[in-house]
Amino acid sequence: MSKFFDKSDLTRKDVENIVSETLNNCDDGELYLEEAKSESILLDDNKIKSSNYSSDIGFGFRAISDEVVAYSHSNEISKDSLKNSSANLKSTLKSSKGTYNHEIPKTNNKFYDDINPIEQKTLDEKLEVLNQVNNYLRKKDSNVKQVTASFSGEQKSIEIIRSSGEALTDVRPLIRFNVSVMLEKNGRKETGVYGIGGRQSYDAYLKNDNWKKVCEEALRIASVNLDSKPAPAGEMKVVLGPGWPAILIHEAIGHGLEGDFNRKKTSAFHDLMGQKVASEGVTIVDDGTIDKRRGSLTIDDEGTPTERTVLIENGILKNFMQDRLNARLMNAKSTGSGRRENYKHIVLPRMRNTMMLSGNHSQDEMIKSVDKGIFAVSFGGGQVDITSGKFVFNCTEAYEINNGKIGSPIKGATLIGDGPSILKEVSMVGNDMMMDPGIGTCGKAGQGVPVGVAQPSILIDKMTVGGTKL
Amino acid sequence: MIKDQEYLKSKASYCLDLAKKLGATDASVTVGNSISESVNFRNKSLDESNRSDSLAISIETYIGNKKSSISSSNLLDKNLKILIEKCYETTKITPEDEFNSLPDKDILAKEIKNLNLYDNSHLDNDKKIDYLKELEQTASIDKKIINTESGFTENKSNFILANSDGFCNGYKSSSFSASCVAVAKDENSMERDYEFTSKCHLNDIIDPKNLGKIASEQTIKKLSPKKIESGKMSIIFDKRIAKGLLSSFASAISSSAIARGTSFLKDKIDHQIFSETINIIDKPDIVKGMGSQCFDSEGVKSDSLKLVDCGFLKDYLVDTYNGKKLNLKSNGRSGGSTNLYFENGNMNIEELLRIDNRSLYITETIGHGTNLVTGDYSVGATGFLVENGEFKYPVNEITIAGNFNEMFKNITLANDLEFRYSVNSPTIFIEGMTVAGK
Numbered sequence: 001m002s003k004f005f006d007k008s009d010l011t012r013k014d015v016e017n018i019v020s021e022t023l024n025n026c027d028d029g030e031l032y033l034e035e036a037k038s039e040s041i042l043l044d045d046n047k048i049k050s051s052n053y054s055s056d057i058g059f060g061f062r063a064i065s066d067e068v069v070a071y072s073h074s075n076e077i078s079k080d081s082l083k084n085s086s087a088n089l090k091s092t093l094k095s096s097k098g099t100y101n102h103e104i105p106k107t108n109n110k111f112y113d114d115i116n117p118i119e120q121k122t123l124d125e126k127l128e129v130l131n132q133v134n135n136y137l138r139k140k141d142s143n144v145k146q147v148t149a150s151f152s153g154e155q156k157s158i159e160i161i162r163s164s165g166e167a168l169t170d171v172r173p174l175i176r177f178n179v180s181v182m183l184e185k186n187g188r189k190e191t192g193v194y195g196i197g198g199r200q201s202y203d204a205y206l207k208n209d210n211w212k213k214v215c216e217e218a219l220r221i222a223s224v225n226l227d228s229k230p231a232p233a234g235e236m237k238v239v240l241g242p243g244w245p246a247i248l249i250h251e252a253i254g255h256g257l258e259g260d261f262n263r264k265k266t267s268a269f270h271d272l273m274g275q276k277v278a279s280e281g282v283t284i285v286d287d288g289t290i291d292k293r294r295g296s297l298t299i300d301d302e303g304t305p306t307e308r309t310v311l312i313e314n315g316i317l318k319n320f321m322q323d324r325l326n327a328r329l330m331n332a333k334s335t336g337s338g339r340r341e342n343y344k345h346i347v348l349p350r351m352r353n354t355m356m357l358s359g360n361h362s363q364d365e366m367i368k369s370v371d372k373g374i375f376a377v378s379f380g381g382g383q384v385d386i387t388s389g390k391f392v393f394n395c396t397e398a399y400e401i402n403n404g405k406i407g408s409p410i411k412g413a414t415l416i417g418d419g420p421s422i423l424k425e426v427s428m429v430g431n432d433m434m435m436d437p438g439i440g441t442c443g444k445a446g447q448g449v450p451v452g453v454a455q456p457s458i459l460i461d462k463m464t465v466g467g468t469k470l
Numbered sequence: 471m472i473k474d475q476e477y478l479k480s481k482a483s484y485c486l487d488l489a490k491k492l493g494a495t496d497a498s499v500t501v502g503n504s505i506s507e508s509v510n511f512r513n514k515s516l517d518e519s520n521r522s523d524s525l526a527i528s529i530e531t532y533i534g535n536k537k538s539s540i541s542s543s544n545l546l547d548k549n550l551k552i553l554i555e556k557c558y559e560t561t562k563i564t565p566e567d568e569f570n571s572l573p574d575k576d577i578l579a580k581e582i583k584n585l586n587l588y589d590n591s592h593l594d595n596d597k598k599i600d601y602l603k604e605l606e607q608t609a610s611i612d613k614k615i616i617n618t619e620s621g622f623t624e625n626k627s628n629f630i631l632a633n634s635d636g637f638c639n640g641y642k643s644s645s646f647s648a649s650c651v652a653v654a655k656d657e658n659s660m661e662r663d664y665e666f667t668s669k670c671h672l673n674d675i676i677d678p679k680n681l682g683k684i685a686s687e688q689t690i691k692k693l694s695p696k697k698i699e700s701g702k703m704s705i706i707f708d709k710r711i712a713k714g715l716l717s718s719f720a721s722a723i724s725s726s727a728i729a730r731g732t733s734f735l736k737d738k739i740d741h742q743i744f745s746e747t748i749n750i751i752d753k754p755d756i757v758k759g760m761g762s763q764c765f766d767s768e769g770v771k772s773d774s775l776k777l778v779d780c781g782f783l784k785d786y787l788v789d790t791y792n793g794k795k796l797n798l799k800s801n802g803r804s805g806g807s808t809n810l811y812f813e814n815g816n817m818n819i820e821e822l823l824r825i826d827n828r829s830l831y832i833t834e835t836i837g838h839g840t841n842l843v844t845g846d847y848s849v850g851a852t853g854f855l856v857e858n859g860e861f862k863y864p865v866n867e868i869t870i871a872g873n874f875n876e877m878f879k880n881i882t883l884a885n886d887l888e889f890r891y892s893v894n895s896p897t898i899f900i901e902g903m904t905v906a907g908k
Contacts, residue, residue, distance in 0.1 A: 007546065045730050047567045051560055054541040055553065067512075072521040075543040085521070092519040092595065123563055146730055182732055182843065189843050191732070231848075233871065233906035234700040264512065266617050266653050268660060344522060383836040383850070387653055387662035388695075390867050392837035392850035414839040414848040414869045416906075466839070466848045466869025468904040470700060 004033045004059075004159060008077045015082065016165040022063060022086040023163040027098035028324055029063040029089075031161040032301065033077070034343040038154040039118050043130035045146065051123070060343040063089040064325055065096035071346050100163045101328065107305035111289060111296045112199035114171040116155040120201040126151050129211055137181055137215050143226070144219070145189070146182035151175070151202065156342075160303045168303035173199050174294065174450060176439060177206065179218045185226050192222030193396070197438040199292045205438075221378060221397050224409045231413035231467025232400065237373030238415065238463045239366045239401065243434035244379055246455035249284060250354050250442065251382035251391040252419040253277075257286075257311050257319075258444075259326030259337070259349040261386050268389030268420045269317065277317045278423030281359045284312040286321055288336055288352035294438040295353035295452035299336070302347055306336035311354075312423070323349040341447035351442060353452035359429025363457040366428050368404040374465055375399045375406055376415070389419040392466075414466040422460065430457030472628045473503040473525070475640060481527065481545055482632035485554060489531045490634060492558045496532035496572050500767070501525075501545070502629030502640075509595050510621040511602040514610065517619070519595060531557045537570040569794040572768075577800060578637050579765035579772075586757050588626075588642040589671040598622040601648065601678045609650050609682030614690050616660075617653035620682075622646075624672075637769040645760075646672045650685035656693045661864075663689035663833075668891075670758045688833070691854075695864035697907045698855060704829035704901045705870055706822065706856065709886065711835055712895035716750070718874065720807040720893070722842045723777065723785075725792035734845035734874060735783065742781045744878050747815065750778035752787070754808035761809040761892025765802065772802025777810075811894040815883025822884040822899050824859040830905060831856050832870065845874035868907040877903065 005012060015031065023029045035057045042049045060073040061082070070092035072085035133149040153175045160168045176197035183190055194217040196205050240248060261267035269277070278284070288297050288306025297306045302324050310318050322330070323338030326349055339350040367375060375398065382393030392414050400407040433456040442451040482499045489497035503525050510518040528541040531554070538560040540553045593601075602620045609618045623646075630640035649666035665685040667676040707715065719735075727733035735743065744750075754763050754772040766772050768790055775785050788796070789804030815822075823829070832853035839848040848871035855862040877900050884897040 007548070048565050049567075051538040051564055052541065053539075053553070053556060053560065055549070056541075056543045058543060068516050069518045071519065074523040075525045075545075076523070081523075088519075088521045092516070123560060127563075127565070146732060184731075189732075191843055231871075233869075233904050235908055264617060264619075266660075266662065344524065346518065346520065381838050383838070385662065385834075385836060385852075387660055388852070388866060390836070390850065390852070392839075392869070394837055394839045394848070411844075411846055412839070412841055412848065413871065414837045414850055416837075416850040416867055416869050418867060464697075464867065464869060464906050464908075466850070466871050466906045468848075468871045468873075470702065470904065 004077055009079050010082065014079065015161060018082050018086055019161050020163050020165065022089055023100055025096045025098055026063045026065050026093065026100060027328065028101055030302065032060045032343055033159045034058060034156060036154060036156045036342065037116065037118060040150060040152040041126055041130065042150045043134055044148045046134060048127060048130065058343040061085040061089060062346065063093055065093045065098045067329060068093060069325065069346060073344050102164055104162065104303050105305055107299065109289065109305065110298050112173055112292050115173050115201060117153040117173045117175045117201045118155065121203060129206065133179055133211055133215055136212065137219060141183065141219060143183040143185045144181055145184040148180040150178045153202065168299055170298050175202050177202065177211070177214065179214050181218045181222050183222045183226055188226060190222050190225035192218040192220065192225065194218040194221065195437060195439040198294045199296060224397055228409040228411045230469040231398065231410040232374070232465055232469050233467045235462050235464050237370045238460045239370060239373065239375045240458050240460065241377040242430060242432045242455060242457050244436040244453065245376060246354065246356060246436065246453035247379055247382050247393055249356050249455055250351060250453050251384040251393055252417060252422050253284060254351045254354045255384050256386050256389065256419050257321055259320045259322040259330060262320050263326050263330050267386050272317050272420065275317055276315050277420060278312050278315040279426045280315045281429050282312060282315050282423055282426055283357045284355065285310050285357065286351050286354045290353055293353050293435065293452050294440065294450045297352060300338045301340045302338035304334045304336040304338060306352060309335040321349045321351065323347050339449050341449055345447045348444060348447065350444065350449055351451050353454065355454035356456065358431050358433040358456045360431050361428040363430055363432060366430065366457060366459040367401055367406060369459065370401045371403055373401045374410065375401050384419060390416060391419050392416045410467065416464045416466060425461045426458050427461050428459040432456045472505050472626050475628065475630065478628065478630040478640060479638060482630050482638065484547060485529050485550060486632060486634055488551060488554050489529070489558065492555065493533065494531040494558055494561065495534055496634045498530045498572060498633035499527065500629060500631050501527040502627060504625065504627040506623055506625035507595065508621055508623035509598040509602065510619065511606055512619045513617060514603065514606045516599065529554060529557060531561045532570065533561050535566045535568055535570045536561050536564045537567065538564050569791050571790065572633050572635055573770045573790040573800055575635050577771060578769045579639065582639060582641060582764045583755055585755060585759065585762045585764065587670050587762055589644045591672040593624055593672060605648065605650055605678035605682040607682065608679045609652050609686045612686055612690060614654045614656060614693065615652050615686055616655045618650065620648065620650040622648045631769050633769060639765065639769065641764060644670055646675050648675060648681060650682055652685045652689040654689040654693055658694040661689055661692040663692055668760065674758065692852065692864045695852065695866040697867045698865050698905065699908050700906045702902055703905045704826040704899060705903045706829055706831040707898040708831065708833045709895060709897055711832060712898040713891060713893040714835065715898065716810055716812065716893050716895050718840050718842065720787060720810055723787055724806060725786050725788040725796060725798070727842060728786050729792040729795040732843050734842060738783050741783055743783050744778055744781040744881060746781040748778055748781050748881060748883070749776065749813040751813060752777055752807045752810045756809045756889065759809040759889065761807065763808055767805040770800045770802040770804065772808060775801060807893065809892055811887060812883055812896060814885040814887045814896055817884060819884045819886050819897055820859060822882065822897055823856055825882065825899055826901065827858050829856045830865065831861065847872050847874055847877065868905055870903050870905055872903040
């Protein structure tokens with residue numbers, strides 16, 4: 001349990017005393033300890049380009065008084081280092097008169113096993129799969145000019161020590177397997193990327209030659225793009241496919257519903273609670289409790305058990321996502337959304353697995369209803385300006401729709417929309433909800449955390465497509 | 471206090487000795503320490519303080535042409551021993567790669583120029599708070615500003631790079647940065663904008679009053695934006711985003727993208743890719759430069775490069791591994807460009823605004839719509855409509871798109887270059903891009 005102090009000059013009692021004494025007059029705070037073991041193995045250009053193993057250990061000490069957060073972190077787990085941090089926190093919160101909130105919910109649920117995925121497959125076996133991927137793709141299509149394939153795996157162990165000496169722990173496995181392929185035909189080059197992952201062993205994802213499916217999907221996307229024409233420019237109807245395109249929900253709605261931006265009133269959504277922000281039939285949840293998913297957590301990085309938070313129910317805005325700090329200041333409760341990239345960063349309210357639930361239309365129906373528009377199947381990434389509400393995302397596989405029929409593939413283009421109004425433009429919600437393949441990383445304030453998204457196919461009546469063809 | 475050179479050197483030589491003893495034919499180590507202290511303000515009161523003390527070591531071991539690497543933040547000898555043993559064992563079973571090697575000895579940096587990258591000044595948190603108070607005071611004078619957030623960060627770093635060919639060097643550097651983000655609101659919209667300053671030396675940063683004033687003015691100007699019609703338009707890139715086009719150029723000429731064949735600029739050496747008025751320089755030895763370096767991340771000395779001369783591409787950014795693959799010598803650019811910039815153009819900003827009678831002046835782009843394989847470019851944008859040289863009204867919820875091959879050829883530069891970042895550009899004018907709006 002107290003493996004963090006094994007090699008240090010600290011006893012558990014010493015640590016508890018320093019934590020309690022530092023947080024004495026504070027409203028909240030904790031000592032967060034983390035040990036991460038990670039690996040990345042990369043095949044590129046026919047060779048194993050890199051094999052890296054990393055082991056990182058450190059603590060982050062946080063004290064909160066009213067709205068003010070003091071934070072100090074270090075790699076050195078020692079009495080001196082911890083006392084230095086404590087002094088640093090106290091100097092920021094000189095006149096603090098808070099009352100420590102000891103309440104923290106408990107859970108017996110676990111959404112993943114205490115495994116170290118790195119050790120569950122030997123390096124030889126991993127190298128073998130990467131070489132198979134390379135050979136398979138190059139043999140399958142003579143237009144393949146470049147193949148990149150990678151494994152990344154991690155085991156992160158955390159412990160949170162609160163003012164009372166109460167300790168909360170979690171062991172989090174995470175893996176990702178990725179394939180990128182570049183094709184060249186008649187002087188034209190295009191790439192296709194696909195990956196899978198989550199909080200299980202590599203083999204849970206790669207069994208039954210599943211890696212071949214990943215290869216084929218990357219190859220398929222690249223092949224489609226080889227024949228793509230310039231994308232249109234202007235406002236039009238957009239049909240989004242199920243699964244990964246839900247990064248639209250993540251960017252357009254998700255970030256704007258994070259507690260911090262709403263407490264600070266800098267989100268375009270801050271005064272819309274209880275109001276209609278989406279078409280009827282649109283329900284969006286953020287769920288940290290789905291078994292072994294990339295965005296799931298047993299407890300968040302403040303120790304709060306995660307939950308399924310209903311953000312929008314049948315078009316009405318119901319809840320924001322909260323960490324402890326923002327919940328306290330907004331008279332709400334933490335939704336188990338307090339997350340940080342690692343011990344070097346402060347906690348922020350973040351998304352976990354953000355999902356739009358199924359409706360009752362078919363994708364066919366949506367496409368048939370469109371005279372002129374685009375059908376977007378796969379995406380690169382997105383970004384949002386939470387204050388103006390404007391968001392973008394980049395298509396990596398899309399087609400034009402003409403008179404209710406899917407036409408030629410179009411080149412990658414950025415789509416732009418307005419977060420608070422885009423969901424009112426949703427005129428059909430599909431019956432085909434699907435999770436993404438487990439590859440998403442969300443960035444906020446310089447911190448990346450693993451997340452998931454899901455949605456059914458949806459029809460958006462009006463969005464601006466940023467192509468070059470007028 | 472950050473760890474001194476002696477401590478870092480002792481860790482580096484411990485690792486090199488151990489790797490050699492285990493049987494590694496070559497090894498290289500980077501070990502560094504960085505301490506940063508920051509204070510954040512919001513609406514004129516303290517919001518957050520953050521102190522960060524980070525140690526990091528990364529080790530590469532070679533057995534002939536086999537290579538693997540480890541990294542850690544735990545510098546205890548006992549831990550390093552376990553990791554180096556693991557690294558050595560992994561190297562043994564990693565396949566050969568003929569291009570893996572330490573850099574050639576004759577191009578390693580021999581002298582370390584003093585580029586004045588370290589300022590020993592220390593600003594107490596209380597002094598940082600004074601700076602931010604003054605900053606937010608000016609930032610929030612206008613009633614339309616409803617929220618201000620600002621921050622001050624002081625960072626000091628030290629590192630040593632050592633390899634088994636006898637290279638062992640490093641130096642301290644510092645940075646002092648302040649930023650202000652303002653939110654303004656009127657009856658039609660809520661908008662956000664920012665200003666920031668970052669320098670190696672404390673005395674060189676912008677004064678707080680000015681920083682707050684610029685952030686506030688830039689934000690208020692964006693209120694009540696309109697969406698414009700789709701069409702072909704001339705685009706003007708404000709300096710703070712113009713540098714993004716140069717960064718994309720730098721990624722496209724990195725030797726790794728060229729060696730892998732995944733760049734639209736592959737095989738373009740001695741080809742014209744910009745108009746003949748354009749020169750691009752990468753200069754590592756600018757005194758106090760934000761991207762300055764005495765050697766690259768492999769220890770190779772880096773000289774100034776004229777990457778683009780009168781529109782013609784002259785050089786790639788080459789490291790040891792990809793250089794060998796391409797039959798080129800490393801030019802000390804492992805880790806990318808250093809201080810990269812366009813040389814000034816011939817016209818002033820007023821003249822640039824009048825090149826076309828109707829153009830779009832872009833101050834911010836969002837999204838990752840840059841495809842370096844094809845050169846295709848499509849991003850979300852906000853800015854201002856410019857007619858006959860005058861700013862008319864703010865514009866948002868539009869995209870701008872084109873392809874770098876044509877965009878680069880159509881660049882006209884103003885003569886307002888400043889050195890604020892590691893990548894710097896004068897204001898850029900590009901004709902004939904596509905705007906998607908209404």
